[in-house]
Amino acid sequence: MKEKNNFEMNEFSPFGGIKGGYINPIKSEWLALTTRPTIKTEDLSKLVNQVFKEVKELGDVALKNYTQQFDSVDIDEFKVTEEEFQLAEKLVSNELKQAMQLAVNNIEKFHSIQKQEKQVVETTSGVFCWQESRPIEKVGLYIPGGTAPLFSTVLMLGIPAKIAGCKEIVLCTPPNKAGKIANEILVAAKLVGATAVYKVGGIQAIAALTFGTETIPQVYKIFGPGNQFVTAAKQEAFQRGVAIDMPAGPSELLVVADESSNAAFVASDLLSQAEHGIDSQVICIANKEELLDKIVNELEQQLAVLPRKAIAQQALENSKMIVINNISDTLDFVNAYAPEHLILAVKNEDEYVSKISNAGSVFIGNYTPESAGDYASGTNHTLPTNGFSKAFSGVNLDAFVKKITFQKISKEGIMNIGKSIELMAEAEQLQAHKNAVSIRIRD
Amino acid sequence: MKEKNNFEMNEFSPFGGIKGGYINPIKSEWLALTTRPTIKTEDLSKLVNQVFKEVKELGDVALKNYTQQFDSVDIDEFKVTEEEFQLAEKLVSNELKQAMQLAVNNIEKFHSIQKQEKQVVETTSGVFCWQESRPIEKVGLYIPGGTAPLFSTVLMLGIPAKIAGCKEIVLCTPPNKAGKIANEILVAAKLVGATAVYKVGGIQAIAALTFGTETIPQVYKIFGPGNQFVTAAKQEAFQRGVAIDMPAGPSELLVVADESSNAAFVASDLLSQAEHGIDSQVICIANKEELLDKIVNELEQQLAVLPRKAIAQQALENSKMIVINNISDTLDFVNAYAPEHLILAVKNEDEYVSKISNAGSVFIGNYTPESAGDYASGTNHTLPTNGFSKAFSGVNLDAFVKKITFQKISKEGIMNIGKSIELMAEAEQLQAHKNAVSIRIRD
Numbered sequence: 001m002k003e004k005n006n007f008e009m010n011e012f013s014p015f016g017g018i019k020g021g022y023i024n025p026i027k028s029e030w031l032a033l034t035t036r037p038t039i040k041t042e043d044l045s046k047l048v049n050q051v052f053k054e055v056k057e058l059g060d061v062a063l064k065n066y067t068q069q070f071d072s073v074d075i076d077e078f079k080v081t082e083e084e085f086q087l088a089e090k091l092v093s094n095e096l097k098q099a100m101q102l103a104v105n106n107i108e109k110f111h112s113i114q115k116q117e118k119q120v121v122e123t124t125s126g127v128f129c130w131q132e133s134r135p136i137e138k139v140g141l142y143i144p145g146g147t148a149p150l151f152s153t154v155l156m157l158g159i160p161a162k163i164a165g166c167k168e169i170v171l172c173t174p175p176n177k178a179g180k181i182a183n184e185i186l187v188a189a190k191l192v193g194a195t196a197v198y199k200v201g202g203i204q205a206i207a208a209l210t211f212g213t214e215t216i217p218q219v220y221k222i223f224g225p226g227n228q229f230v231t232a233a234k235q236e237a238f239q240r241g242v243a244i245d246m247p248a249g250p251s252e253l254l255v256v257a258d259e260s261s262n263a264a265f266v267a268s269d270l271l272s273q274a275e276h277g278i279d280s281q282v283i284c285i286a287n288k289e290e291l292l293d294k295i296v297n298e299l300e301q302q303l304a305v306l307p308r309k310a311i312a313q314q315a316l317e318n319s320k321m322i323v324i325n326n327i328s329d330t331l332d333f334v335n336a337y338a339p340e341h342l343i344l345a346v347k348n349e350d351e352y353v354s355k356i357s358n359a360g361s362v363f364i365g366n367y368t369p370e371s372a373g374d375y376a377s378g379t380n381h382t383l384p385t386n387g388f389s390k391a392f393s394g395v396n397l398d399a400f401v402k403k404i405t406f407q408k409i410s411k412e413g414i415m416n417i418g419k420s421i422e423l424m425a426e427a428e429q430l431q432a433h434k435n436a437v438s439i440r441i442r443d
Numbered sequence: 444m445k446e447k448n449n450f451e452m453n454e455f456s457p458f459g460g461i462k463g464g465y466i467n468p469i470k471s472e473w474l475a476l477t478t479r480p481t482i483k484t485e486d487l488s489k490l491v492n493q494v495f496k497e498v499k500e501l502g503d504v505a506l507k508n509y510t511q512q513f514d515s516v517d518i519d520e521f522k523v524t525e526e527e528f529q530l531a532e533k534l535v536s537n538e539l540k541q542a543m544q545l546a547v548n549n550i551e552k553f554h555s556i557q558k559q560e561k562q563v564v565e566t567t568s569g570v571f572c573w574q575e576s577r578p579i580e581k582v583g584l585y586i587p588g589g590t591a592p593l594f595s596t597v598l599m600l601g602i603p604a605k606i607a608g609c610k611e612i613v614l615c616t617p618p619n620k621a622g623k624i625a626n627e628i629l630v631a632a633k634l635v636g637a638t639a640v641y642k643v644g645g646i647q648a649i650a651a652l653t654f655g656t657e658t659i660p661q662v663y664k665i666f667g668p669g670n671q672f673v674t675a676a677k678q679e680a681f682q683r684g685v686a687i688d689m690p691a692g693p694s695e696l697l698v699v700a701d702e703s704s705n706a707a708f709v710a711s712d713l714l715s716q717a718e719h720g721i722d723s724q725v726i727c728i729a730n731k732e733e734l735l736d737k738i739v740n741e742l743e744q745q746l747a748v749l750p751r752k753a754i755a756q757q758a759l760e761n762s763k764m765i766v767i768n769n770i771s772d773t774l775d776f777v778n779a780y781a782p783e784h785l786i787l788a789v790k791n792e793d794e795y796v797s798k799i800s801n802a803g804s805v806f807i808g809n810y811t812p813e814s815a816g817d818y819a820s821g822t823n824h825t826l827p828t829n830g831f832s833k834a835f836s837g838v839n840l841d842a843f844v845k846k847i848t849f850q851k852i853s854k855e856g857i858m859n860i861g862k863s864i865e866l867m868a869e870a871e872q873l874q875a876h877k878n879a880v881s882i883r884i885r886d
Contacts, residue, residue: 096870099863106566106860113564114574121556123549123821131557134800136834148872184870220834235682238690243834247684262886268879275875307874349851356847357577364851369879372852375864378566379848391579391663391686393846403836404799405822408792408807409815417549420542421818427539427627429591431750432718436711436812443705 023289023323027332034337036249036281036386037318044232048203052236055207060214066204071145073179078215080181080189080197088186097187103155103376104191110378111160114397126413133401135165136243138217140209141194142224142234145174145201149182150225152374156381157223157395158192164400168217169194172209174201206233210242221245223382223395245395249386250279253370254339256330256352257295258287261345262366267298269343269369274315275308282319283337285330289323296321331355338387341370360389414440466732466766470775477780479692479724479829480761487675491646495679498650503657509647514588516622521658523624523632523640531629540630546598546819547634553821554603557840569856576844578608579686581660583652584637585667585677588617588644592625593668595817599824600666600838601635607843611660612637615652617644649676653685664688666825666838688838692829693722696813697782699773699795700738701730704788705809710741712786712812717758718751725762726780728773732766739764774798781830784813803832857883 025033054062060078067075120130141157144150154171161169171194173181181199189197198216200208212218221243222234231248238244253273257266270282286292299316306312324330331352334342338358346352349364356362360383361373373379382395393399409417418441425433468476497505503521510518563573584600587593597614604612614637616624624642632640641659643651655661664686665677674691681687696716700709713725729735742759749755767773774795777785781801789795792807799805803826804816816822825838836842852860861884868876 096866099866102567102860102863103867106570106572109564109566110572113562116559119556121552121821123552124545127549127815127820129549129553129821131839137800138833150871152867152871238681239678241690241829241831243831247681264882265879265886268875268882271875272873272879275873302875302878306878307872312875353849357580358845359847361848362850364849365853367854367857367883368850368852369857369883371864371868371876371879372570372857372860373848373850374876375867376860377570377850377852378564378572379850384845386684388684388686389845389847391845393844394848396574396846396848398841398846401836402801402827402832402834403839403841404802404832405804405816405837405839406796406807407805407811407816407820407822409811409820410808411810414810414812414815417545417815417819420545421814423539423542424546424595424818425814428593428595429750430715430718432711432714432745432755433814433817435745435749436708436715436814439707439711440810440812 020320021292021322022320024325025322030333030336033320033322034333034387036252037279041228044229048232048236051203051233052207052210055204055213056211063200063204063208063213066202067175067200070202070204071174071177073175073177075175075179075199078198078200080186080199085186085190088183089190091183092187096184100151100155100188100191103152104159106376106378107155107159107380108163111163111380111397115163124413124416126410126416127407128409129405129407131403131405133403135167135401136221137166138168138219139166139170139400140219140222141169141171142205142222142226142230143171143173143185144226144230145176149184151182151184151188152381153224154185154188154194155192158189158194160380160395160397161400162193164397166400168219170209170217170219171197172200172205172216173197174205175199203229203233206230206237210237210240223399225382245382245399246384246392247386247388249388250281251276252281252339252385253341253343254283254285254334254337255343256285256334256346257291258346259291260347260366261291263291263294264298265366265369266295266343266345267302270299271302271306271312272369272371273341274312274319275306276315278311278314279318280315282315283322283339284320285322285324285333287323287325287330292321292323327351334359338389340383340385340389341373343368343370358390360384360394463763464765465763467768468765473776473779476763476765477776477830479695480722484671487672491675491679494646494676495650495653498647498656499654506643506647506651506656509645510618510643513645513647514617514620516618516620518618518622518642521641521643523629523642528629528633531626532633534626535630539627543594543598543631543634546595547602549819549821550598550602550823551606554606554823554840558606567856567859569853569859570850571852572848572850574846574848576846578610578844579664580609581611581662582609582613582843583662583665584612584614585648585665585669585673586614586616586628587669587673588619592627594625594627594631595824596667597628597631597637598635601632601637603823603838603840604843605636607840609843611662613652613660613662614640615643615648615659616640617648618642646672646676649673649680653680653683666842668825688825688842689827689835690829690831692831693724694719695724695782695828696784696786697726697728697777697780698786699728699777699789700734701789702734703790703809704734706734706737707741707745708809708812709738709788710745713742714745714749714755715812715814716784717755717762718749719758721754721757722761723758725758726765726782727763728765728767728776730766730768730773735764735766770794777802781832783826783828783832784816786811786813801833803827803837
């Protein structure tokens with residue numbers, strides 16, 4: 001097959017105005033193709049340390065100062081009041097509330113089936129072992145501020161927390177310049193049963209959840225997306241022994257399309273990812289050049305009329321349009337890239353599904369847009385980016401519980417395994433470990 | 444009840460020679476009682492950064508230099524050869540091998556039942572969602588060196604990795620001054636099917652697993668205990684996007700004993716924990732003063748004849764002997780402390796078990812010593828210390844897999860949830876998200 005492009009000359013645009021086109025790239029080029037664009041992040045450790053130190057020492061006073069400094073607003077009461085919740089309830093349309101309720105129902109159904117029954121196994125006669133899930137008692141959910149209220153993330157984090165049985169589910173989100181939180185976020189917080197919502201964002205919010213202040217409780221695990229400040233603060237929280245959901249990176253989508261796909265649908269999916277931010281990345285793998293040409297053509301048409309066109313266009317500059325004309329290489333590429341979102345718009349989907357090793361969430365067929373999982377199908381939208389799906393799961397019910405192991409051994413049981421324990425403890429030169437068994441066997 | 448001691452005067456020794464005795468401590472004292480002894484750790488970030496930088500740039504050459512510097516041995520071949528495995532196989536007694544095999548069987552049984560079947564849920568008519576577990580393809584297991592060969596940790600990490608289906612299971616462990624690895628570790632590595640064992644330890648081993656070198660493959664997740672250098676290096680690996688099992692801290696045990704317990708057994712369990720290291724911590728809660736006196740008496744007798752007496756004695760200085768004479772407060776204390784290991788040597792165990800919120804692994808009854816779980820009952824011994832069981836599970840099968848979500852939506856399905864998605868996407872000002880649904884609904 002002729003190469004319209006090769007890696008060394010990737011500024012050439014084989015597919016209309018979209019940069020980054022590749023036809024059957026050879027495997028030695030894959031590392032470069034699967035590497036995410038470098039995001040320039042400042043070294044924030046000095047700032048993060050300073051904010052953490054002050055919040056630890058000064059509590060709410062530090063939160064007030066930093067909220068004034070970073071969010072340009074004076075907040076006297078961080079905790080959202082019942083009146084504010086009631087007002088929000090009135091100001092959000094019934095139509096939107098019903099839409100949220102459908103999402104809530106589906107998210108609840110999907111996360112509820114993830115509950116696991118206790119299963120006792122007798123590993124040796126008289127030796128009984130089992131696991132039990134227990135909720136993480138206190139969790140903190142971070143919801144970013146910004147121009148649009150990302151209330152869907154409230155649902156995605158709050159619903160599994162509630163199903164898990166977390167006792168304290170506190171939500172932090174930055175106030176706008178008027179000192180308010182978006183009504184939709186407050187309505188969603190009520191829907192999921194959040195125990196409190198606080199008007200605080202950024203590094204100072206994560207520090208408050210890490211140490212606790214007069215107003216904000218300390219939590220055991222912090223969830224949620226955020227900008228580079230929040231990301232750096234979550235890393236600091238982890239260093240200090242607070243669990244976090246997963247490391248963060250820009251959002252991304254990989255679409256695999258063959259002749260069974262609909263080029264317009266694929267283009268709409270690529271754009272739904274590209275509009276997230278200028279650092280988003282989309283990759284499209286088609287099995288035929290003609291198909292990719294059609295998709296790119298659709299992409300350009302749909303892009304032209306998008307409100308967030310400027311953002312999407314920049315994101316597309318990081319993106320790759322690739323022709324790979326065999327399934328095996330396509331799967332290898334997908335697994336090497338380890339996408340956060342993966343759409344399989346292909347006819348023989350079963351051949352793909354069983355061989356996907358690394359992905360956050362997978363969308364199968366022509367009628368399963370990423371948007372469905374972002375909002376309402378029931379699956380979670382908090383997913384591992386940046387190749388982290390090689391080692392991390394997306395947020396699910398497990399993320400809100402710990403599994404504690406239990407064991408109960410009878411007299412007979414310790415007789416059955418005691419000798420082995422004694423031998424192994426002795427070989428590890430741990431005599432007291434051996435004694436704890438010997439003393440029982442002698443009994 | 445009279446107070447033999449109170450928190451302000453905890454240098455007084457109510458129970459024989461053991462410091463730190465408390466009788467019904469009031470709740471305001473619990474924070475101090477449940478706080479772990481401060482471990483002085485050096486700031487290792489400069490050293491860690493230096494080693495990571497060199498290993499990244501120079502690969503094996505850096506490993507050789509650092510192994511010479513830190514382990515005082517020249518290693519030419521990091522990879523353990525087939526001959527070395529065969530020799531180890533000959534040198535380990537059949538008796539010990541059989542003991543290991545019993546442990547392997549039990550660990551396999553317990554971790555195998557943790558496999559989860561795929562369960563498809565139709566959240567809305569035409570909307571099908573499910574999770575599938577996939578192994579983390581490449582995992583690195585770190586096994587500390589030192590005086591005793593901790594081969595049991597090889598079993599605890601290697602067996603679930605194998606059951607999960609991890610493709611590359613590589614093991615790093617520091618060589619002794621003769622350039623050798625303990626025979627028991629090599630035999631255990633073969634038993635669990637490790638794909639390679641490398642003679643490298645410390646920060647340089649974690650750096651090698653993070654970046655890969657000419658000899659050692661890069662992995663996606665690093666497991667295993669280690670000293671403060673290894674712990675700091677694992678944190679650095681996490682900052683660079685490699686997953687780790689959990690944060691580390693010194694090992695610890697809390698025993699709850701009532702009149703049904705056997706004082707000699709309890710003392711033997713406390714010592715089996717105390718002998719681990721001078722920074723280990725043991726806590727014993729008894730419901731009666733007389734019982735605690737008996738336990739302490741046993742403790743002193745058994746301690747006197749222990750080979751690792753000096754270590755255990757120092758560990759006991761960090762330890763606490765507490766009388767709490769009601770179950771509800773006892774449970775509150777246990778959950779506030781969140782022990783790595785918890786022994787319940789009590790008669791009405793069911794009353795306790797259901798109310799344990801925070802613990803790593805729980806041992807129930809008089810014939811279930813911690814040693815059993817350390818070696819051979821089947822449960823895992825890699826557990827959250829330092830109160831981390833409030834948010835972290837111990838190592839289990841889940842630790843070696845990711846759960847990928849899948850969804851497939853029919854034409855009917857997208858009609859059923861499409862309107863909700865459109866409304867929510869619009870409210871979040873994400874028009875392209877809405878479009879991806881609208882274009883399909885119009886179809």
